[in-house]
Amino acid sequence: MSNTEQELQQLQDFITRYPRVVALTGAGISAGSGIATYRDAAGRWLYSTPIQHREFLHAAAVRQRYWTRSWFGWPAVRDARSNAAHRAVATLEQQGVIRLVITQNVDRLHQRAGSSAVIDLHGRLDRVQCLGCAAFTDREVMQQRLAHDNPHLATLSIPRGQRPDGDMALPDAMSASTRVPACEACGGILMPDVVFFGGSVPAERVTKARAALADADALLVIGSSLQVYSGFRFCRQAAAQGKALAIVNPGQTRADALATLRLKTPCETLLNALVRGNVTA
Known part of the structure; x- marks a missing residue:
């Protein structure tokens, strides 16, 4: 069994055990759409x-x-066009798995892919x-x-x-x-x-996101190093409330020590395989 197959099985088991999920996405999910990311695999600013x-x-x-x-x-x-990872997130929403997407991205690619329950955290x-x-x-x-x-x-x-x-x-x-x-x-x-750097995320967005996470079984982080506190705070909330935390990101993240499940397969590959039920070599 390949590493991707192993990680797919782990993610499938995670969702079976925690069927109500809030997703938190970052720049890595849009990299496959040609939009540059802020940081390298080690989380260093570029x-x-x-x-x-x-x-x-x-x-x-x-x-x-x-x-x-x-x-x-x-x-x-x-x-830019939404990629397989965005479309997989939309499919998981339609299946009732993902209850809300909190995105740190400002590109609106989740909405273009068909997701409707989305908080654009940074506008x-x-x-x-x-x-x-x-x-x-x-x-x-x-x-x-x-x-x-x-x-x-x-x-x-x-x-x-x-x-x-x-x-x-x-x-x-x-x-x-x-x-x-x-x-x-x-x-x-x-x-x-x-929200520019140094600006504040509107309180109503944070309140809505926190409430959704409080009602969920788990937090699924996709494509974020979580170096910025505005996203990392939700990982801290999940840990404080005893909720499971899965992170899908090839590079290290600020919340690795808090993670219940840590997956490093690229999100397009892993999420597309998840909704299709298979792994394409």
Whole structure:
């Protein structure tokens, strides 16, 4: 029996024993869709310091940098397609196994795959919110407005250096002349509807996620190193409440010591085999 077959059997046994599951997903589940991850297999950060929430709010130059990089990076997220792992999670929801998906991702690929019970813990990249009047607009509208106000962007060579969450590695000088559109309703600052580093996850999302986990038999972590506390807190809750914890992630995680079951087969392979009932070599 191969290692994948062994781990599949272990996961099948886990779900049989704990049939009501909350899933917590991270960047690793979307890697197969072409979206970059933040960390390596050891959980080490791969990039320069990300934009902080306070910087975005208080510095126009930071907003110029963000929206310039996002203009280049957004299409990759917009055009990404859900993969076998996303579809397997949706199937497990339809089968009544997964009661809720708590995702740390902002790509909406779970919803595209068919999952309906999803908490976007860190928000969603496909819309923009005004910090003045709180109105939402579609991210693609922002893309069109950026292109209209900055025709020079279309003449620049598309750089290589795709980063997570629609970011793109660019020299800061490329953003110096970018005109950032304001809210069409009130003239306020526009911000992607995501939780930047240093920002706070809205309390109602955390409360809803905690309540679902309290009612579940187990927590299933998929594709996350759990280095960020916003996700790790649910592993701590599971441990405190005596609930089983299974982690599917090739690299090490912050919650390995808390895990009831630790699986390292790539999530696409393992979850696809789980819903199909077989292992494809």
